[in-house]
Amino acid sequence: MNQQWLWAVPVSCAALLMTACQERPASKTEQAAAATQEKSEAIPLIQAKVVPVKLSKPEACDAEGCTQYEIQTVNSNLKWIDDYFMDRVKKADPIAFSSAPNEKINTAEGASPDLSQSSTYIRFVSQQYDRATFAIQTYTYSSGAAHGMYHQEFVNFDLKNKKRLALQDIVVKGAEQQLLNALYDSNSLWLDQHSVERSKLQLSDNFYYGANGIVFVYPLYELASYAEGMTELTLPYSSLTKLIKAEYLPSLPKYPNS
Structure with a gap:
């Protein structure tokens, strides 16, 4: 009996050492931080x-x-x-x-x-x-x-x-007409002043992400005179949440309901 007990002691110690050496599972916070770091590095x-x-x-x-x-x-x-x-x-x-x-x-002789x-x-x-x-x-x-x-x-x-x-890559499928209507409504004052009817306005594939919304850019003469330059119509991000795919919209702040 004494010999069996003595044989069990080193086995028990080894088991304790192995348990102590096992790596502690990462917490959810640490996993999220690691995932964010890996994503940002990509x-x-x-x-x-x-x-x-x-x-x-x-x-x-x-x-x-x-x-x-x-x-x-x-x-x-x-x-x-x-x-x-x-x-x-x-x-x-x-x-x-x-x-x-x-x-x-x-060219004629002597002419530039x-x-x-x-x-x-x-x-x-x-x-x-x-x-x-x-x-x-x-x-x-x-x-x-x-x-x-x-x-x-x-x-x-x-x-x-x-x-x-391209514009078709970021717009929610089937939402093109809604997007066009929202663009017209957001710029109706300027469009009325330039006699641009709702039926005449088209979506432009020339766009960029501005500070307050997506900006649609139109060529010279399409909506205004040469002197006024290229026209830019802005649609606020707050109006785009159901029209543009979420992955192609910036994160917007959420305000409490008043």
């Missing part, structure tokens, strides 16, 4: 600067005249975004990247060739956690025109899924 904080693009033909000429090109893009810490914009500018102005020689210009201008500037606008907004600003002037034309296109990215967000 979404990079964008760092971007504007850089000039080296062009094969900064001045391209055909039989009608010449066009001077200037293109600036972004250099960021996200290569897939940089590649997206480089693909865009190359498709928009392929002649500026062409290695083919310029054509001979048909017609000279047009085309410029593109891309810049980083803002980031809201897993959504980022950039802007493509373009300006074109055709020789002899009364004035140039400019445009600003906002490009929104889903950083988590590494894709560009």
